[in-house]
Amino acid sequence: MSDLQTQYRTCNICEAMCGLIISHDDTQVHSIKANPDDPLSRGHICPKAIALQDFRTDPDRVTTPLKKVDGAFVPISWDEAFDYAAERLMAVQNAHGKDGVGVYLGNPNAHKFGNLLNLPTLVKALGTSNRYSSATADQIPHHVASIHMLGHPMLIPVPDITRTDMMLILGGNPVVSNGSMMTAPGFGKHMDALQARGGRVVVIDPRRTETATRAGEHLFIRPETDAFLLLALIHEIFAAGLQDLAALADVTDSIETLNQAVQPFTPELAAEQTGIDAQVIRDLARDFASAKSAVCYARMGASTQSFGSLCQWANNTLNIITGNFDSPGGAMFTTPALDYVGMTSRKGKTRSYPEKRSRVSNQPLYNGEFPVSVMAEEMETPGAGQIKALVTVAGNPVLTAPNGQRIGRALGQLDFMMSIDIHINDTSRHADLILPATVALEEDVYDMVFHSFAVRNTAAFAGPIFAPPNGNPAEWEVIARLAAKLTGSNRIGPSPSEVLGMLLPQGYHADKVSVESLLAAPNGSIDLGPLVPNIVDRLETPDGRLNLAPEVFLADLPRLLDFATAASTDFPLLMIGRRQVRSHNSWTQNSPRLVKGRNRCTVQMNPQDAARLKLTDEGDALIESAVGQVTMPVEITDDIAPGVISIPQGWGQRKGKLEAATKVQTVSINDLTDDSRIDPISGNAAFNGVPVRASAAK
Ligand SMILES: Nc1nc2c(c(=O)[nH]1)N[C@H]1C(S)=C(S)[C@@H](COP(=O)(O)OP(=O)(O)OC[C@H]3O[C@@H](n4cnc5c(=O)[nH]c(N)nc54)[C@H](O)[C@@H]3O)O[C@H]1N2
Ligand SMILES: Nc1nc2c(c(=O)[nH]1)N[C@H]1C(S)=C(S)[C@@H](COP(=O)(O)OP(=O)(O)OC[C@H]3O[C@@H](n4cnc5c(=O)[nH]c(N)nc54)[C@H](O)[C@@H]3O)O[C@H]1N2
Numbered sequence: 001m002s003d004l005q006t007q008y009r010t011c012n013i014c015e016a017m018c019g020l021i022i023s024h025d026d027t028q029v030h031s032i033k034a035n036p037d038d039p040l041s042r043g044h045i046c047p048k049a050i051a052l053q054d055f056r057t058d059p060d061r062v063t064t065p066l067k068k069v070d071g072a073f074v075p076i077s078w079d080e081a082f083d084y085a086a087e088r089l090m091a092v093q094n095a096h097g098k099d100g101v102g103v104y105l106g107n108p109n110a111h112k113f114g115n116l117l118n119l120p121t122l123v124k125a126l127g128t129s130n131r132y133s134s135a136t137a138d139q140i141p142h143h144v145a146s147i148h149m150l151g152h153p154m155l156i157p158v159p160d161i162t163r164t165d166m167m168l169i170l171g172g173n174p175v176v177s178n179g180s181m182m183t184a185p186g187f188g189k190h191m192d193a194l195q196a197r198g199g200r201v202v203v204i205d206p207r208r209t210e211t212a213t214r215a216g217e218h219l220f221i222r223p224e225t226d227a228f229l230l231l232a233l234i235h236e237i238f239a240a241g242l243q244d245l246a247a248l249a250d251v252t253d254s255i256e257t258l259n260q261a262v263q264p265f266t267p268e269l270a271a272e273q274t275g276i277d278a279q280v281i282r283d284l285a286r287d288f289a290s291a292k293s294a295v296c297y298a299r300m301g302a303s304t305q306s307f308g309s310l311c312q313w314a315n316n317t318l319n320i321i322t323g324n325f326d327s328p329g330g331a332m333f334t335t336p337a338l339d340y341v342g343m344t345s346r347k348g349k350t351r352s353y354p355e356k357r358s359r360v361s362n363q364p365l366y367n368g369e370f371p372v373s374v375m376a377e378e379m380e381t382p383g384a385g386q387i388k389a390l391v392t393v394a395g396n397p398v399l400t401a402p403n404g405q406r407i408g409r410a411l412g413q414l415d416f417m418m419s420i421d422i423h424i425n426d427t428s429r430h431a432d433l434i435l436p437a438t439v440a441l442e443e444d445v446y447d448m449v450f451h452s453f454a455v456r457n458t459a460a461f462a463g464p465i466f467a468p469p470n471g472n473p474a475e476w477e478v479i480a481r482l483a484a485k486l487t488g489s490n491r492i493g494p495s496p497s498e499v500l501g502m503l504l505p506q507g508y509h510a511d512k513v514s515v516e517s518l519l520a521a522p523n524g525s526i527d528l529g530p531l532v533p534n535i536v537d538r539l540e541t542p543d544g545r546l547n548l549a550p551e552v553f554l555a556d557l558p559r560l561l562d563f564a565t566a567a568s569t570d571f572p573l574l575m576i577g578r579r580q581v582r583s584h585n586s587w588t589q590n591s592p593r594l595v596k597g598r599n600r601c602t603v604q605m606n607p608q609d610a611a612r613l614k615l616t617d618e619g620d621a622l623i624e625s626a627v628g629q630v631t632m633p634v635e636i637t638d639d640i641a642p643g644v645i646s647i648p649q650g651w652g653q654r655k656g657k658l659e660a661a662t663k664v665q666t667v668s669i670n671d672l673t674d675d676s677r678i679d680p681i682s683g684n685a686a687f688n689g690v691p692v693r694a695s696a697a698k
């Protein structure tokens with residue numbers, strides 16, 4: 001055994017960026033522990049971080065390029081692999097035009113700065129407009145609200161949870177997810193501290209979540225009706241004359257237009273739609289507006305639904321009109337060491353949105369990407385611009401996109417498909433070529449994205465601990481070499497750490513933060529302090545002002561007013577999703593230490609519904625939607641509202657080489673979600689509120 005060494009490192013599985021202390025020798029990890037002195041995570045860790053070592057040694061990991069020959073994958077050399085990729089992709093583009101090749105980028109890319117720096121070069125080399133990512137399964141409503149109100153998609157307000165006196169959480173479960181568009185490791189402890197200083201947390205969710213239980217205050221809401229609630233809160237604040245723009249009064253436009261627009265959204269209407277009592281809504285509005293500071297935070301449940309964009313607009317608006325925007329204890333903006341907004345400033349530029357519309361069903365394109373919901377139809381529908389080949393990088397849309405089975409069928413019809421992935425998963429198994437990727441401990445780590453959404457400004461960088469297997473290149477280099485091959489060049493750009501060295505001097509903390517100072521930081525991380533007010537100088541709208549009532553949202557209000565919650569007779573239940581502490585999306589389930597124990601892929605159902613449907617905890621239920629069906633164990637609990645069922649996301653790995661390490665077959669929620677259900681403003685998938693029916697499985 002070689003000498004033991006210690007590395008301070010950020011976990012890059014989820015958005016929380018927990019500080020870790022990793023003890024290792026040259027060949028293996030000895031321990032992975034929480035870093036109590038990390039200025040952001042302050043000793044928080046979750047079981048997934050321990051599994052970082054498993055992803056490296058996973059026996060099912062792809063460690064050489066694999067080419068499909070007569071239906072079976074055979075190892076080939078890197079040179080052969082790049083030649084084969086370029087030959088087949090170019091053949092498709094020669095026959096069908098540039099758009100004949102589609103590209104899908106999955107969630108792990110957002111956590112790997114080498115990928116983020118090099119993927120734009122690959123996408124440019126492909127020259128296709130058929131671009132997709134997991135972002136439209138996740139968060140486009142947040143970007144759309146920021147674009148129209150603040151002028152830049154990445155000016156995302158973050159709840160200042162360390163100073164707030166009241167927090168309203170809609171459709172997020174940060175005790176489990178550790179926050180999203182809100183990097184808040186150890187959220188539960190933040191919540192405890194908030195309550196200990198006399199503050200309140202109110203959780204609004206169709207499920208009494210782990211966050212709701214710890215918060216103490218919880219209100220059940222009927223799925224997809226959050227916009228009614230948020231607009232009623234705004235309505236009530238105007239009615240009580242409690243609106244106050246505070247420091248933003250001089251830069252904010254259209255408050256009277258907003259007041260007029262929310263007139264129809266009374267607490268009584270909201271009560272009818274949401275199931276929350278009108279007086280409770282009135283009290284909540286007054287408490288929120290009169291709290292010393294308060295912040296409303298709406299996430300997945302409120303953004304991946306049919307009114308996702310309206311929710312995010314109303315969420316910002318509620319914070320703004322109560323003086324809780326860009327002010328301590330409210331929703332604030334980070335000043336990150338690597339300033340992505342500054343690097344991509346839109347100041348003084350006028351753009352029209354959506355940037356484009358999709359070929360088959362006319363859905364909007366934001367941030368250069370079409371909704372993943374239309375990817376299947378773009379592969380299936382003949383004509384100029386049809387996708388005939390696909391490149392996926394760190395993605396698994398067969399399990400993670402709505403109506404995943406349809407995507408699987410469409411992948412089977414392609415002329416060519418290739419994936420860069422660590423696994424032969426439910427998506428990459430359709431590929432003709434798989435290129436292996438390096439995993440976290442084999443790479444540099446600097447978080448380019450999530451420092452921008454963090455509840456405190458910090459910066460951390462660490463290098464690789466282990467060499468990749470078989471002398472493989474780092475993933476950034478695989479991406480860069482593929483791009484170079486496609487453009488007939490043999491040069492690739494500088495390494496990610498070199499690029500970081502060039503970008504940090506342009507950021508907010510150039511005096512303190514450089515690659516060298518980060519590597520020398522005693523805890524592996526530099527503390528850059530609490531969030532500070534800054535938005536007035538940073539507004540990126542063409543006129544430099546904050547718009548409270550963009551037309552795109554006002555024009556969607558009639559659709560909300562028409563929304564009928566009357567359950568369909570064929571599909572009387574509403575399905576929502578959930579996340580679990582010991583899994584991350586669809587890919588950590590191959591770590592035995594994360595999946596051991598009972599099968600967690602259960603359908604949660606209220607006792608009233610179970611009794612009516614004659615379902616018990618011992619039996620399985622058949623769940624059917626307009627697009628598919630699954631059979632799964634039932635978990636009866638009054639933590640879920642009557643009329644609603646919850647199924648966890650990320651399961652359903654097929655039996656075979658890469659089955660979930662559980663001994664039972666699990667199911668994919670996305671065999672049930674419907675790709676025709678989207679938020680029309682943003683194109684984001686509406687995963688929540690899917691009409692379904694349940695019965696005892698035969
Ligand atoms: N019904 C429902 N569906 C959902 C959601 C939901 O709440 N409900 N959530 C949505 C959300 S928020 C998201 S972000 C998406 C995620 O959707 P995806 O990004 O499509 O899925 P992931 O499971 O994150 O899969 C990532 C893939 O990356 C591979 N991988 C892991 N690490 C690496 C690496 O370092 N390099 C490479 N090249 N590959 C790697 C894994 O093998 C896996 O195949 O799912 C969405 N789908
Ligand atoms: N452990 C773990 N952590 C993760 C992930 C993971 O897979 N596992 N994934 C990461 C990713 S990619 C993301 S994007 C984040 C997401 O982080 P969160 O936004 O916290 O996501 P969820 O835990 O899915 O929480 C969504 C909540 O919305 C509720 N909900 C559903 N429909 C509605 C509705 O109509 N209205 C309201 N008010 N609530 C509703 C659900 O019951 C659920 O509690 O988590 C990240 N962190």
Ligand code: SF4
Binds near residue numbers: 013016048049
């Ligand atoms: S919460 Fe878990 S997975 Fe997320 S960064 Fe922290 S340790 Fe990693």
Ligand SMILES: [Mo]
Binds near residue numbers: 107138
């Ligand atoms: Mo996500």
